[in-house]
Amino acid sequence: MLSFIKGLFLENTGTKIMALILAVICWLYIHSVRIEPPKEVSIPLVIETPAQIISRAERDGEIVREIKVKLEYPRGASPDLADLVCRYKISAITDPLDKPQTIMAELTASDFNLKQGMVIKEFIPDNKIQVVLMKEAVRPLKLKTDGAIKGVPQKGYRVASVLAVPSHIPIKGPKNILDKYSEIPIAKIDVANRNSIFSLPGQIEALENAELTAMAPFFVEVRIEEDIVEDVRTVKINLFIPPDFPHFPIQIKPQEKTLKFKGPASKIKELKPGHINLFVDVGELCPNPQEVRPPMTFAPRPQLRFTPDAPAGIEPAEPMEQIKLEILPPPAPPEKPPEPPPEPPKPQ
Numbered sequence: 001m002l003s004f005i006k007g008l009f010l011e012n013t014g015t016k017i018m019a020l021i022l023a024v025i026c027w028l029y030i031h032s033v034r035i036e037p038p039k040e041v042s043i044p045l046v047i048e049t050p051a052q053i054i055s056r057a058e059r060d061g062e063i064v065r066e067i068k069v070k071l072e073y074p075r076g077a078s079p080d081l082a083d084l085v086c087r088y089k090i091s092a093i094t095d096p097l098d099k100p101q102t103i104m105a106e107l108t109a110s111d112f113n114l115k116q117g118m119v120i121k122e123f124i125p126d127n128k129i130q131v132v133l134m135k136e137a138v139r140p141l142k143l144k145t146d147g148a149i150k151g152v153p154q155k156g157y158r159v160a161s162v163l164a165v166p167s168h169i170p171i172k173g174p175k176n177i178l179d180k181y182s183e184i185p186i187a188k189i190d191v192a193n194r195n196s197i198f199s200l201p202g203q204i205e206a207l208e209n210a211e212l213t214a215m216a217p218f219f220v221e222v223r224i225e226e227d228i229v230e231d232v233r234t235v236k237i238n239l240f241i242p243p244d245f246p247h248f249p250i251q252i253k254p255q256e257k258t259l260k261f262k263g264p265a266s267k268i269k270e271l272k273p274g275h276i277n278l279f280v281d282v283g284e285l286c287p288n289p290q291e292v293r294p295p296m297t298f299a300p301r302p303q304l305r306f307t308p309d310a311p312a313g314i315e316p317a318e319p320m321e322q323i324k325l326e327i328l329p330p331p332a333p334p335e336k337p338p339e340p341p342p343e344p345p346k347p348q
Contacts, residue, residue, distance in 0.1 A: 038070040038121045041081060043112065045129075048089040052136040053097070054174050055090070056210060057105075057129050063209050067107060068124040074117040086112050090131070097135040100176055105131050137175035138215060140168050142183035143202070145220070151192030153224050156265065159191055160225040164202060164218055171204065173212035181207060189220055197223045226264035230317050231271070234258050235278045237302050237323065242283040248294050249328040250282065257302060257323070263314035275310035278302050280325060294329040 045067050047055040057064040067086045088111050095101055107127040109120045143164035153159060164186060171184055187203040202220040204212055236256050257278060261268065285298050299322040306314070 038072045040068060040124065041071045041084070042066040042068050043084045043086050046085055046087045047131055048087055049133065050090070050093055053090075053093055054134045054136045054210075056132045056134070056174075058132060059129050064129050067129075069120045070122040070124065072119045072121050073115070077115060077117065080115045080118075084113060084115075088129075088131070090133070093133060097133060100174070101133045103131050103133065105129050134174035134176055134210075136172065137178050138170050138172045139178040141171045141178070141181060142168050143204070143218060144183040144185045146185075148186050148189050148220070149191055149222070150188045151190045151194075153191050154193050154195040156227050157195045157224050158227050160223040161221075162189065163221045163223075165199075165221060166216075166218060169218050170215040171212050172215050173207070174210050177208050177210050178212075184212070186220060189222055191222060191224065194222070194224050197221070226266060228262055229265045229268055230260055230262045231268045232258060232260050233271070233273070233276065235273070235276050238277065238279040240279050240281045240283070242289070245282060245286070245289050246292050248292065248330060251326045251328060252280065253324045257321070259304070260317040261314050262317040263311070267311035267313050270311040271314055275307050277305040277307065279305070280323070282325075285325070286327075292327060294327045296327040298325045298327075299323070300325055 043066060045057055045065055047057055049055045071081075073081070086107065088105055088107060090103075093101075105128070107123065107129065112120065114120070143166075145162040145164055148162055149159050171178060184207060185205040187205055189200070199219050199221040202218045204214050206212060234256055235258075237252060237254070239250060239252065241250070259276075259278070261271065263271075280300050280302050285300060286292050286296075301320045301322050304316060304320065
C-alpha cells in the first residue's frame with residue numbers, strides 16, 4: 001500500500017505537473033468566458049439627425065433619454081457597460097418641417113455598440129420609441145432670474161438681488177418653441193449659508209421639455225446683504241434761519257419727532273444722535289423776508305439729513321409728518337411804571 005501511494009505521487013511527475021497546469025488554464029478560461037444571467041441595464045440614447053434638425057425621443061408622452069434592456073454579457077465585462085451607447089441615425093428628412101414631425105423608430109441590437117459576447121435578450125418595455133423632429137433656430141432671449149434662488153442664506157442675511165450678465169443671450173433650440181418665448185429661466189442658484197455677494201457661470205433651463213443650448217456664456221451675480229431692521233429714535237427739530245431774516249420770534253410744535261429708521265442691522269447699531277440732523281428751513285417758507293408780516297402759521301415737513309460720517313444704507317421707514325410753525329409778532333415793550341408824585345415841600 002505504501003509503495004502504491006509513493007508511486008501515485010512520484011511516478012511520471014512531469015506529466016502530472018503538466019496536466020495540472022493545463023487543468024488550471026482550462027478552468028480560468030471557462031470561468032472568464034462564463035456568461036452572466038441577463039441583467040436590466042439602462043443605456044444612453046442618442047438620436048443622430050441631419051444638420052439644423054433637432055430631435056426628441058418620447059414614449060407615452062415622456063421624454064426618453066435612456067433605453068432599458070435585459071443584457072447578457074460575459075463575466076468580467078461589467079466595467080464595459082458604462083461605455084455602451086444606443087445611436088439611432090436618421091439619414092434624411094424630405095419634409096420642410098414647418099411644424100414638428102413625429103416618426104416611429106424601432107431599435108435593434110445593431111444600434112448599440114455592444115462588446116464581444118454581449119447579447120440583448122429583451123427591450124423594456126419594447127423596442128419602439130417616438131422621435132419628434134423639429135427645425136433648429138437661434139433666437140436672442142432674456143435670461144429670467146425670478147425664482148432662481150434655492151436655499152436660505154446665513155442667519156441675519158437676505159438675497160438682495162439676482163442679476164444675469166449679460167441679460168440676453170442667443171439660444172439654440174426648436175424653432176416652434178423658441179418662437180413662443182421672449183425669456184428663458186436660468187438654473188437654480190443655491191445660496192445656503194451664504195453671507196456675501198458671489199457670482200458663478202450660469203445655466204439655462206429647458207422649455208417645454210425641449211433641450212436648449214446657450215450659444216454664449218453668462219454669469220449670475222447674487223447680492224446677499226444683511227437683513228433690514230427698523231429702529232425708533234427721538235430727534236430734536238432744529239430751525240435754519242437765514243441771516244437776513246427779520247428777528248421775529250418763531251415757535252414750532254412739537255419740538256421733537258419720533259422717527260422710524262430702517263437699514264442693515266449692523267449699521268443701525270452704529271447710528272448715533274449726532275449723525276441725524278432734522279430741521280426746518282425758515283427761508284424756504286418765506287423766500288422774501290421783507291414780506292414777513294407776523295403772525296404767520298405754516299405746516300412744513302421737517303427735512304432729514306445725515307452727517308458725512310453717518311453709517312451708510314439707512315433711510316426713514318415712514319413718510320415725514322407735518323409740524324406747526326408760527327412766526328409771532330415782536331413782544332410789546334414793557335410798560336413804564338408811573339412816576340411817583342412830587343414830594344411836598346418840607347416846612348421851614
